[in-house]
Amino acid sequence: MRSFFRMNPCVFVLVSFLWIILSQGKFVLATTMQDERLRLPKPGEMVLASEKDIPRHIWVAGQYLRAGKFKEVITVCERVLTIKQNNIEAIAHLAAAYKGLGDEEKFRREAKHIKKQAPKSPALYLSLAQTYLALKDFKNAESSYKEGLKMASEKTDLRIGLATLYAQEGRLKEAFDQYLDVLKEKGLATKHFLNASFALCRIGLQLKEYDRVVKQAKVITDLYPPIPQGYLFLGSAYLGKGDKDEAINTYQKLLKINPKSPVSYQELALIYTDKLSDYDNALYYAMEATRKFPKDAKSQDVLGWVYYNKEKYAEALRGFQAAVSLAQYNSQYHYHLGLAHQKMGEPIRAKEAFEQALNLLGPNAPKEFAEEIRNRIDQCK
Secondary structure, eight states, X not given: OOOHHHHOHHHHHHHHHHHHHHTGGGGTOTTOOOOTTSOOOOGGGSOOOSGGGHHHHHHHHHHHHHTTOHHHHHHHHHHHHHHOTTOHHHHHHHHHHHHHHTOHXXXXXXXXXXXXXXXXXXXXXXXXXXXXXXXXXXXXXXXHHHHXXXXXXXXXXXXXHHHHHXXXXXXXXXXXXXXXXXXXXXXXXXXXXXXXXXXXXXXXXXXXXXXXXXXXXXHHHHHSTTOHHHHHHHXXXXXXXXXXXXXXXXXXXXXXXXXXXXXXXHHHHHIXXXXXXXXXXXXXXXXXXXXXXXXXXXXXXXXXHHHHHTTXXXXXXXXXXXXXXXXXXXXXXXXXXXXXXXXXXXXXXXXXXXXXXXXTOOTTSOHXXXXXHXXXXXXXX
């Protein structure tokens, strides 16, 4: 079976690169699902001695709601309500949990409290949407967001939630319009500005609207120059346009503005490797990344990738092993590890690494990447 890299190296590099960039914003989106590997505290493990402990409890209840653990939501929220009886977020989570359990009587009781105490609050609509998402009922989740946009006075979180849902369903134009509406709101909080701006850039990259991404990313870098994500989007757009020099200039600028970030070193190493085959410059930046940021998994992986392309497979293997040890749940690092083992004539170890990479793929991973891993596994038989 032919190697995917030999078949179409440029396509694979672009797909992998865009996947990394497109996933960068998952940590800033307000409505993203929590990583299932992160353990939430059990209700009885948290201390609730005063009102200052309530925000933590509300956050945990929200995470339980997203995970569909409705009984845990009820336990946490009932504890909060013993301290602060009229906490709207706790009541909203409680009502949504009852909805998730199919207890319509208790849902209506709690919903009635909210409508009486805070009729313009978005809390119930947001909580209900999360319940429906947990139940995979995307139609009702969309309806809850839309109803909230009609009734609530504060619409930002509702718009972001609806936009995120649209994006996950591949309805990119509708998602784009919602994020754009967020940016039009007056007095927008920084976190919401960044959420919407990052999302618009991600969608633009998916649609290959590179000029639009350049424009939006420049707004981010002008307003928040130390934040690496703006430069990642800007550099990605320039590469999409085929403008490697501007991409390099983008990361050189970040290097001066924020030398404490590994992003510039990593991305410059990748450009010099994948786009220019300039391994001397690539190795310089990759080694600087690991020297300055030895505990950063991607820096180790990038160094391994440079060595891999230089056909120094023993050195590449060490870099990939270091990356896997620092980030054991990253499928790409395991995949790279498999590549090195394969080149070194170790099919059993290569297959183990490829199988681990396949098992760790998320639901939004490119189909091309999954197929490439399966092809590699077949080569090891």
